[in-house]
Structure formats: C-alpha cells, structure tokens
Amino acid sequence: EVQLVESGGGLVKPGGSLRLSCSASGFTFSNVWMSWVRQAPGKGLEWVGRIKSKTDGGTTDFVAPVRGRFAISRDDAKSTLSLQLNSLKTEDTAVYYCATDRWGAFDNWGQGTLVTVSS
Amino acid sequence: DIVVTQSPLSLPVTPGEPASISCRSSQSLLHGNGHNYLDWYLQKSGQSPQLLIYLGSTRASGVPDRFNGSGSGTDFTLKISRVEAEDVGVYYCMQALQTPRTFGPGTKVDI
Numbered sequence: 001e002v003q004l005v006e007s008g009g010g011l012v013k014p015g016g017s018l019r020l021s022c023s024a025s026g027f028t029f030s031n032v033w034m035s036w037v038r039q040a041p042g043k044g045l046e047w048v049g050r051i052k053s054k055t056d057g058g059t060t061d062f063v064a065p066v067r068g069r070f071a072i073s074r075d076d077a078k079s080t081l082s083l084q085l086n087s088l089k090t091e092d093t094a095v096y097y098c099a100t101d102r103w104g105a106f107d108n109w110g111q112g113t114l115v116t117v118s119s
Numbered sequence: 120d121i122v123v124t125q126s127p128l129s130l131p132v133t134p135g136e137p138a139s140i141s142c143r144s145s146q147s148l149l150h151g152n153g154h155n156y157l158d159w160y161l162q163k164s165g166q167s168p169q170l171l172i173y174l175g176s177t178r179a180s181g182v183p184d185r186f187n188g189s190g191s192g193t194d195f196t197l198k199i200s201r202v203e204a205e206d207v208g209v210y211y212c213m214q215a216l217q218t219p220r221t222f223g224p225g226t227k228v229d230i
Contacts, residue, residue, distance in 0.1 A: 035220070037168075045160070045168060045211055047220035063219040064120075097167055104215030105158045105173035107180075112167055 002026040002108045004098050009113030016088050016117070022081040022098030022110055030054065030076035033101040036083050038094035039112075046094075050101055051081070066092070088117045121146050121214045125223035132202045132228055140226045142195040142212035148175070149192050156216040159188055159197045162225075163208040172197065173215075204230060 008020040022034070033056070036048040049062035051072045060072045071084040081098050095114050099106035122145040132138045148155045155175035162168040170179040172188035175195060185200040199206055209225040 044209075044225045045162075045213070045222045047213075047218075047222070050218065050220075061218045103173055104156045104220075105170055105179070106160070106168070106213075107170045107173070109167040109169065 002100070004100070004108055004110035006096065006098055006110045006113040009096065009115045011116045011118065012088055013119050014088060014090055014117055018085045018088065018115060020083040020085065020096055020098075020113055020115070022083075024079045024081065024098075024100075027100070027108075029074075029079035034072075034074065034081045035099050035101040035106060036072065036081075037097045037099055037106065037109075038092075039097070040091075040094045043094075048083070048096070085115065088115075090117050093117045120219055121148075121217065121221050123212060123214050123221050123223040125210075125212060125226050128224060128226055130226055130228045132199075132206070132230055134204055134230065135201050138199045138202050138206075138228065140197045140210055140212075140228075142190075142197070142223055144193045144195075144214050146216075147192045148195075148214050148216045150216060155191050155195070156214060157188075157190070157195050158213045158215055159186075160211045160213065161206075161208050162211065166208075168211065171210075202228075202230075 003025045005023045035050040069087045073082045095112040097112045098110045100108040157175045159172040160168040176188045187198045212223045
C-alpha cells in the first residue's frame with residue numbers, strides 16, 4: 001500500500017524558513033516523479049513544484065510565486081522528499097501535500113501538513 | 120500559463136440521477152502522443168484530494184465505473200452516471216500538459 005506522510009509544518013514569521021518532509025513507502029520511490037501541491041484555507045488547489053526522478057534528470061520546476069524561494073530535494077535512499085520554504089510570506093499559508101506524479105497525474109497524496117505564516 | 124476553467128462552480132445533485140461538470144483550457148491539452156493531459160480529482164470534506172480520471176478518460180485504480188471522463192483538445196467533461204451520496208465534495212480538473220500545472224477553480228457538488 002502506498003503511503004505518503006508529510007511533516008514539518010508549523011507557525012513561522014514572515015521572512016522565516018521551514019523545511020517540510022514527505023516520507024514515502026509502498027512503492028519504488030526512486031523511480032517516481034514527486035510534486036508538492038498546496039491549498040490555502042478555504043481555497044482551491046495550487047501546484048507548487050515538482051522533482052523528476054534521477055533517471056529522468058532529477059530536475060525541479062516551480063510555480064512562479066515560489067520560484068527562487070522554495071527548493072525541492074529527494075533522498076532516494078531514505079524514500080524521502082523535502083520542500084525547503086524560504087523568505088516566507090503570509091500568502092504562503094496553506095496545507096502542503098506531497099503527491100506521486102505519474103503520467104501527469106497525482107495518483108497518491110499525503111494527508112498534508114499546515115504551514116501558517118503570521119507575525 | 121494554461122488557464123483552466125470549470126462550470127458550474129456549484130452543482131446540486133439528486134442521488135440516482137446523472138451529473139456533469141465541464142472543464143475548459145486556454146490551450147489544447149492534446150499531446151503529440153495522442154493523449155490529452157487532463158485529470159479530474161475529488162476532494163471530500165476534510166480529506167486529501169483523490170485522483171479520479173487521468174489522461175482525459177482513464178479511470179484511476181479503484182474508481183467506480185459510474186465516473187467517466189471525456190473530451191479532447193480544450194473541452195472536457197466529467198460525468199457521473201448515477202450520483203451516490205458519497206460523491207459529494209469539490210471536483211477539480213487539472214491540466215498536466217505543461218508546467219506550471221494548473222487547476223480549475225473547483226466545482227462543489229452537494230445533495
């Protein structure tokens with residue numbers, strides 16, 4: 001059974017940093033592209049960014065509002081995905097989900113972790 | 120960026136009756152490989168989203184066959200043949216042809 005478990009969310013002040021983790025199990029993590037999707041309170045879904053498998057180059061891509069502030073990395077040995085959030089803004093407040101990214105679809109999702117940016 | 124729109128934004132449904140949601144994209148989602156890169160997701164209250172349909176019309180594993188996706192290019196439809204009470208929630212379409220991936224605003228389905 002595929003499991004994705006996010007952690008690391010919390011309350012942070014504007015301008016601060018946070019590192020989210022996503023622990024994966026039940027599939028061969030190294031073979032799969034992974035994405036982060038966020039959802040602001042009461043709002044819709046927004047794709048944040050993606051990291052390809054190392055076989056496919058391991059490159060990352062981000063939505064414009066977070067480009068240059070967020071970074072995605074993966075540790076295939078530990079089946080762990082990370083999202084580094086820097087220079088946080090109040091508008092980054094959201095539940096952050098990690099998801100497997102196959103055939104352009106997010107076929108498995110974690111339960112999400114809440115990031116609150118507030119002074 | 121590709122803009123994705125949905126209609127209606129709110130859809131009252133009756134159990135046992137069919138329901139339909141429309142999704143449109145600002146650019147064709149038809150890839151050269153013949154696939155349309157359009158997905159459908161359902162987010163039930165208090166839960167993470169779940170994949171229903173990918174590549175425009177392929178049902179995800181475990182998704183009941185009352186859910187059907189159709190369309191090509193810029194116009195897509197999700198049809199529920201006979202709505203069940205458990206189908207309530209917010210439905211999102213998302214284009215997966217290019218980054219940034221973009222979601223529609225969501226359609227709230229309730230009874």
